Amino acid sequence: MNEPCSEEELREILKPTIKVFCQECNEWRQETLVGFQGIEEDFFGRDNLSFLCDRCGNFQQSLRVAQ
Secondary structure (H helix, E strand, O other): OOOOOOHHHHHHHHOOOEEEEEOOOOEEEEOOOOEEEEEEEOOOOOEEEEEEOOOOOOEEEEEOEEO
16 A cells, blocks of 8 residues: 655655756756756846756756746
8 A cells, every 4th residue: 555645755746847948959958957057037037047958068048937
């Protein structure tokens, strides 16, 4: 029989994945996998991440999106 999850385990399971879009690869990449370079807030308060794509190796900028 399976034991119920702890509150901490449940939070980790339900935590949204943050992704950024690589225009060179034309796909969404997990924020934890790309090379973080910097972050800034735009006029509307959205986070814009500068990063090195883990797949193509190019420098990119993208809004951070929870999926």
